[in-house]
Amino acid sequence: GRRNDQQTLLDGMSVAMVQAFAGSIGATTLGDQTIEQTILSVSGHSAEWETGGVVANMLPKQGGNKFGGGFFANIANESTQSDNLTADLKARGLTAPLPTKEIRDINPSFGGPLKKDKVWFFTAYRDWRIANYTNPSTRAPNLNPTGFTYVPDLSVRPYQDQVTRDGVGRVTWQMTPKQKVAAM
Numbered sequence: 001g002r003r004n005d006q007q008t009l010l011d012g013m014s015v016a017m018v019q020a021f022a023g024s025i026g027a028t029t030l031g032d033q034t035i036e037q038t039i040l041s042v043s044g045h046s047a048e049w050e051t052g053g054v055v056a057n058m059l060p061k062q063g064g065n066k067f068g069g070g071f072f073a074n075i076a077n078e079s080t081q082s083d084n085l086t087a088d089l090k091a092r093g094l095t096a097p098l099p100t101k102e103i104r105d106i107n108p109s110f111g112g113p114l115k116k117d118k119v120w121f122f123t124a125y126r127d128w129r130i131a132n133y134t135n136p137s138t139r140a141p142n143l144n145p146t147g148f149t150y151v152p153d154l155s156v157r158p159y160q161d162q163v164t165r166d167g168v169g170r171v172t173w174q175m176t177p178k179q180k181v182a183a184m
Contacts, residue, residue, distance in 0.1 A: 005053025011060060011182070031126030032072045033109035034168050036061045062172040062182060063120030067112030074105040078133075101131035101159045120172045128164040133157055 008015055010030075041055040049055060078099035085097045104127065111122035140152035170184040 002051075002053065005051035007049060007051065007053065007055040009055065009057040011184075012057060029126075029128065029164055030058065030060075030166065030168065031105075031107035031109075031124055031128070033070045033107045034060055034124045034126070060168070060170060060184060061109070061111060061122050061124070062170055063111035063113065063122040065113050065116050065120070067110075069108065069110035071109070072105070072107040074103065076100060076103040098133045098135065101133050101157075101161075102129060103131075104129045114171070118174055122168075122170045122172075124168045126164070126166050129162070131159050131161045133159045 035058045037059045039057045039059070041057075043052070045052065045055060078101065081100055083097050083099075085094065106128075107124065107126045109122070109124035111120065113120055139158040140154060140156050141158075142150050143153050144151040168184065170182060172180055172182040174180050
């Protein structure tokens with residue numbers, strides 16, 4: 001299927017944002033500690049889906065009768081990665097590899113009962129950062145700001161930084177043995 005055929009759902013509700021001009025889909029970025037289960041459908045969808053692409057339905061955690069939590073962390077920097085700078089790349093003009101400055105994904109969660117067998121809460125937080133060094137000859141500060149030529153300041157290591165933070169809170173109420181209401 002095409003990229004725009006994908007459907008991303010959170011507990012059955014669409015969370016994808018279609019960007020009409022760019023022709024792409026951006027979805028929410030929930031942390032690993034927020035999702036209990038992901039159900040993937042790749043074919044034979046019901047008539048409610050106008051496309052034939054993958055449907056990913058993420059079911060969030062909802063707490064329970066015991067207090068508990070979890071923690072996920074993934075951290076890396078330039079000292080934890082290898083180097084693939086070959087003679088061929090050097091011949092093409094690459095003078096040094098562009099290492100990762102930092103990758104950080106920290107995701108704690110906690111949940112439990114507000115009223116046993118009746119009302120539960122769940123909360124999670126995600127702090128996700130990706131920072132990559134870029135080519136100094138194209139993104140470094142200009143040492144000649146008033147002149148007609150660009151003179152990069154090669155003492156500065158420029159980088160592109162992307163930070164995503166989100167917090168999730170959910171309360172679930174068991175109205176009857178067969179009916180629940182949740183607010184997230």
